[in-house]
Amino acid sequence: MSKTMTALVKERQEPxxxxxxxxxxxxxxxxxxxAQSGDADPFHGTVKVGDGQSAPWDFGIHLANGGDHxxxxxxxxxxxxLAAGLDSTLRMIAARMGVTLESLxxxxKAHADMRGCLMIERTVPNLARLGLP
Structure with missing residues (x-):
């Protein structure tokens, strides 16, 4: 680990x-x-993240839910x-400790049961029944 990266992480995090x-x-x-989506295409949409500091992301729906994926x-x-959060956390901790990561x-993986989304099985939760907007 370069002393420069260790110093940079400490410089930003210690205050x-x-x-x-x-x-x-x-x-x-x-x-x-x-998420902002038009009414014309239920299988595609756009999501804006944060306070507009990045370009919007287009998203699609999985094949298992009728989308094109x-x-x-x-x-x-x-x-x-989740992967980005853990990756960045591990790299910052390694940098603060002066540990060189050869690779990371x-x-x-996420598992989902599409029977809930497709309203096939009422005992399988979907987002509407979880109370999410």
Missing amino acids: LQDRYKTAPDEARITDHAI DLPNPGDILCAA EVSV
Whole structure:
């Protein structure tokens, strides 16, 4: 691990550590995303993440739910978020500790039962029955 990367991570994180010790409420953040989809195509949509600092992402619906799976589907995006979060956390911790990672691969899988989404089996939850918007 280069001393430059270790120093950079410490330089950015140590002031935050000090501030959050005295102001713990400032450590609580809220991330968000907004899905915006037209009425014409129920199998494709767009999601905007954060406060508009990045380009919108197009998404599609999985083949198992009647979609084309021609774009990342919501499950893919969820897996990507979890993988990115763990990957970045591990790399920052390694950098702070001065540990050189020769390689790192984070693999995330999600399992879903489409019977709930397709309203085939009422005992299988879908998002509407989980109370999500």
